[in-house]
Amino acid sequence: MFHKSLLFSLLLVILSACKPGQKNAAPALTIDPYQYTINKKVIAENGAVVSAHPLASKAGVLILRSGGNAVDAAIATQLALAVVYPNAGNLGGGGFMVAHLQDGKTLALDYREMAPGAAHRDMYLHANGEADTDKSQLGHLSSGVPGTVAGLFASHQYARLPFAQLIQPAIDLAEKGFIITASEARSLNYLQGDLKKYNTVPPVFVKKSPWKEGDTLIQKDLAATLKRIQKKGAAGFYEGETARLIVEEMKRGTGLITAADLKNYTAKYRPPHAFDYKGYKIVGMPMPSSGGLLLHQMMKMIEDRNIGAMGFHSLQAIQLMTEVERRAFADRAEYMGDGDFYKVPVAMLSNDVYLQNRMRNYDPAKATPSSIIKPGELLRAESEETTHLSVIDKEGNAVAVTTTLNNSYGSRTVVGGAGFFLNDEMDDFSIKPGVPNMYGAVGGEANAIKPGKRMLSSMTPTLVLKNGKPYIVVGTPGGTTIPTQVFQTLVNMLEFNMSTEEAVYKPKFHHQWLPDEVMTEKGFPPAVKEAMQKMGYSFSKERGGIGRTECIRVLPDGRFEAVADNRGDDAAEGF
Numbered sequence: 001m002f003h004k005s006l007l008f009s010l011l012l013v014i015l016s017a018c019k020p021g022q023k024n025a026a027p028a029l030t031i032d033p034y035q036y037t038i039n040k041k042v043i044a045e046n047g048a049v050v051s052a053h054p055l056a057s058k059a060g061v062l063i064l065r066s067g068g069n070a071v072d073a074a075i076a077t078q079l080a081l082a083v084v085y086p087n088a089g090n091l092g093g094g095g096f097m098v099a100h101l102q103d104g105k106t107l108a109l110d111y112r113e114m115a116p117g118a119a120h121r122d123m124y125l126h127a128n129g130e131a132d133t134d135k136s137q138l139g140h141l142s143s144g145v146p147g148t149v150a151g152l153f154a155s156h157q158y159a160r161l162p163f164a165q166l167i168q169p170a171i172d173l174a175e176k177g178f179i180i181t182a183s184e185a186r187s188l189n190y191l192q193g194d195l196k197k198y199n200t201v202p203p204v205f206v207k208k209s210p211w212k213e214g215d216t217l218i219q220k221d222l223a224a225t226l227k228r229i230q231k232k233g234a235a236g237f238y239e240g241e242t243a244r245l246i247v248e249e250m251k252r253g254t255g256l257i258t259a260a261d262l263k264n265y266t267a268k269y270r271p272p273h274a275f276d277y278k279g280y281k282i283v284g285m286p287m288p289s290s291g292g293l294l295l296h297q298m299m300k301m302i303e304d305r306n307i308g309a310m311g312f313h314s315l316q317a318i319q320l321m322t323e324v325e326r327r328a329f330a331d332r333a334e335y336m337g338d339g340d341f342y343k344v345p346v347a348m349l350s351n352d353v354y355l356q357n358r359m360r361n362y363d364p365a366k367a368t369p370s371s372i373i374k375p376g377e378l379l380r381a382e383s384e385e386t387t388h389l390s391v392i393d394k395e396g397n398a399v400a401v402t403t404t405l406n407n408s409y410g411s412r413t414v415v416g417g418a419g420f421f422l423n424d425e426m427d428d429f430s431i432k433p434g435v436p437n438m439y440g441a442v443g444g445e446a447n448a449i450k451p452g453k454r455m456l457s458s459m460t461p462t463l464v465l466k467n468g469k470p471y472i473v474v475g476t477p478g479g480t481t482i483p484t485q486v487f488q489t490l491v492n493m494l495e496f497n498m499s500t501e502e503a504v505y506k507p508k509f510h511h512q513w514l515p516d517e518v519m520t521e522k523g524f525p526p527a528v529k530e531a532m533q534k535m536g537y538s539f540s541k542e543r544g545g546i547g548r549t550e551c552i553r554v555l556p557d558g559r560f561e562a563v564a565d566n567r568g569d570d571a572a573e574g575f
Ligand code: GLY
Pocket: 383, 384, 386, 404, 405, 406, 407, 425, 428, 456, 457, 458, 459, 479, 480
C-alpha cells in the first residue's frame, strides 16, 4: 500500500501509436490521484466533462487535451469511473450512449446487460409462487451478462485516439491507487457486511478497520483486467482469462453466466428516440431504455399548458408535472420492454392525440388516483445507483452516457481475481407481474425475463439540439427517478429560464404511478406539499437527494457551461 507521504503525480504515458493522419498526441499530462479538488462548475472554451468523480472528469479532460474528441473522452471517463467510482462506474454492468457528432449524425448505442441463456421467466419465484427479490437484487444470480466493455469498443469507431491510450488513466488509477473521499469511505464501510456475504473470494474493498477519508485504494486485480482489455481489446474481457474468471465466479456462486453468454454479447446501435419540443430537438435513448419515450411523453403532455407562466415550484406547475409523470409511468409498466423481444407501441405511445387523451381526466384541482389511471388505451393502429457523464468538445461532438450496475455496487459480488463488481440488473426485469422491483416499479409481459433479452431501463442520457447543434447535454442516475429528473431539469432550463446551476441544484420530486405517492427531496416547498395533500396527494418520506444530474449547456458565445450536481462528489472539468 502506498503511504500518503509517497505522493507522486500519476504520469500518463501518451502512447505513440496514433491513428494515421492524426497529429501526435500532446506532451505527457498528469493527474494527481492523491491530491485533487472537486470543481462544481467550469466555463470552458475547448471541451468539458462532468461526471460523478473528479478523477474521472480529469481523465476525460486529459484525453481531450491530448487531441481526443468527446467520444474519446467519454470512453476514458467511463473507464476511470470503473476504478474510482465502483458504486456505479463499471466493467461488470452496462449502459447507454447518446451522441451527436460533428457531421450532424446522432447515435444511440445500447450496451445494456442481457439475461443469460439459462435465464427463465420464473427464475426468481419460490415454489409457492412468491417472488424472491433477494435473489434478483444480490449475489451471483442477480447478474445479467455485462455490456460495458462491448459498448466502449462499439463507440470507439467514432473516437480518434487508440483505445490503449484511453484506458491508460484507468490502469494507472487502479494500479497506483487514489485517495478516497469521505463519502466513498462511508459507502465502503456501509458495504462491508454484504461484501462478506456475497463474495467467494474476499475483494480488496473488505477492510478490518473502517475506511476513512484520505485512505488509498489500490486495485491490482482490476488493473490486470484493464491491461488484458488494453492488450486484447473486447476479447480481453469476453474471452480468455477474464471470461474464465467470470465463469469460475459464477460456478462458485451458482450464477448463470456462461462462456457462451459472454462470447455472444454484442452492443447495438439503434435509431435514437428523438422529438421536437418548441423548436428544440431532444434526442434520447430508445428501448430497452424507457427513458427517451417517457421524457417524450412527459414533455408533450405539458407542451401546450404554458407551464413557464405558472412559475417554478408553484403549486400548479408541480401538480401538473406530477400528473404527467404518473401517466407516463403507467404506460411504462404495461407496454415497455426490450423491443427486440416485445413489440413496444412506441409510435402510438408518443402520438400527440394519444397524449392529449391521456390528459383528458387531468384535474388541476385534485389528484387523479393511480387506481383510475390505467395504462393508456392505445388508439387502434398500433441504485438506484447508476452514473451519468456529459461530454462536449469544440468540434461539435456531444456525448451523454448513463451507465450502471443497478444497485450501488451492483450484486455486491466482485469477480474473484478480476477485481470488478458484477451488476444486479436482472432485478430490472419484471420478475413477476405486479411485483415491484427495487425502485418500486412494476411491469408485466413486456418486461418478462427471456434468455438474451435486455431488461427495461429508465436511463435517460439526453441531448437537446438547437438549430441542429448541441445545446444541452444532460442525464442522471436514480433508477426510476431518472426520467423525471431529466424532465424537471429540462423544464427548469427551457420553461423557467433557470441558470444551469439552478436547474440542477433546485430540489426535485418524483411520481411513478405506483406506488401512488409523491417523493420529494429536502427543500421541496412545504406550502405546496400541504396544498397538494389537501388535493388528495400522498407523500412518501422525504429523501436526502434525488439524482445526481450532470449538465453541460452551450452559452450564446459558444463556450461550455459545465455543472456537476452538488448532491455528491460530482465534478466538472474543462479547458
Ligand atoms: N438500473 C437502473 C435502470 O437501468 O434504470
